[in-house]
Amino acid sequence: MNRIEWQNLPSAARIAVERHTGPAQAAEAPPHGVMSRLACTVSTSTGRAFVKGTRRDDPQAWVYRHEANVTRIAPCAPKVLWEADAGGWLLYGYEYVHGRHPDLTPGSRDLVQLVRTLSVLTEAPWPETLHKKPLHSRWTEFLSEDVPSGLQGRGLAHTDTSPHNMLITPAGELLLLIVPFQSVATRPLT
Structure with a gap:
């Protein structure tokens, strides 16, 4: 995807962001990720915010609304x-x-926190107002007739568990960054 830099956004778009953040002193794109037209950390005199977006006429604009509503x-x-x-x-x-990306290699201490976090997530109900088909319905053509029970349900699941889509805070909390969520069975991982 062709990324746009903060300074190349239309001035009306930058002004709209700055109504929420205050005047931008700097904007830095993350070193990883390629799925957003705009993705950057905007720094102001009062702090930072992560800003993500796309052109309103982009056919994938609905994805950004969807992500925000689920998040x-x-x-x-x-x-x-x-x-x-x-x-x-x-x-x-x-x-x-602020944090570091987790180490997901076998035996890593970060895996325990990942399992805890994903288990907590599956306890949250899928927001029915989004009217999105559950994962098992959307993947029917790829699944056998005996759909695994773990794919049936209305709980939340994070569907792109790359280390670059997660951060471990200095306090040790693992946060799932803004990426697609889906609905799955509502039972803890073991």
Whole structure:
């Protein structure tokens, strides 16, 4: 996906963001990730916010709304702070999270926290207002007739558990960053 830098956003879009954040002193794109037209940490005199967005006329613009709506109710995820629609762009502000990406290699101590976090997540109900088909319904053509019970349900699941989509805070909390969520069975992982 072609990324746009903060300074290349239309001025109306930058102004709309700055109504929420205050004047931007710097904006830095993350070193990983390629799925957003805009993704950056905006630094101001009062703090930082992670800003993500796309052009309003982008066929995938609905994904950004969907992510924000699910993230608003998801435990173990950064808070959605605001949304803005200006200058032809849909932009979402998320809580800035300081941390490191987890080590997901076999035997890593971070795996225990990952299992805990994913278990807490599956206890949250899927927001029915999103009207999205459950995972097992969307994947029927790829699954056998005996759909695994773990795919049937209406709990939340994080569906892109790459280390770059998670952060471990200095306090040891593992947060799932803004990526697709799906519905699955509501039972803890073991």
